[in-house]
Amino acid sequence: MRQSVYLHLAVLLIRLDIHREHEVFRRERRRILANLPHLSQHVLKDIGVERDGRMKVDLSTIPAERKVYNLRRRFKSRLIT
Numbered sequence: 181m182r183q184s185v186y187l188h189l190a191v192l193l194i195r196l197d198i199h200r201e202h203e204v205f206r207r208e209r210r211r212i213l214a215n216l217p218h219l220s221q222h223v224l225k226d227i228g229v230e231r232d233g234r235m236k237v238d239l240s241t242i243p244a245e246r247k248v249y250n251l252r253r254r255f256k257s258r259l260i261t
Contacts, residue, residue, distance in 0.1 A: 198250075205246060 214229045221231065228236040 202246070 213233050214224075214235055215233060216224060216229065219227075224231075230236060
C-alpha cells in the first residue's frame with residue numbers, strides 16, 4: 181500500500197522545519213562573543229573565552245540540550261485522548 185502524497189509532503193515539511201531550527205540554533209551559538217579587554221588572557225581562559233573573544237562552548241552538552249528541547253516540544257504537542 182502506497183503512502184499518500186499529502187503524507188510525503190507533511191514529512192518533507194517537518195524535516196525542513198527541524199533543519200531550519202537546527203540552523204537557527206547553530207547561528208545563535210556561533211554569535212556568542214565576549215568583549216572583556218580589561219582582563220588578562222589567563223583569566224579569560226579560566227572563564228571560558230577564547231583568544232578571538234568567542235565563548236568556549238562545551239560541545240558535549242549542545243546535542244543533549246537540543247535533544248531535550250526537541251523531546252519537550254514533541255511531548256507538549258501530543259494530543260490528549
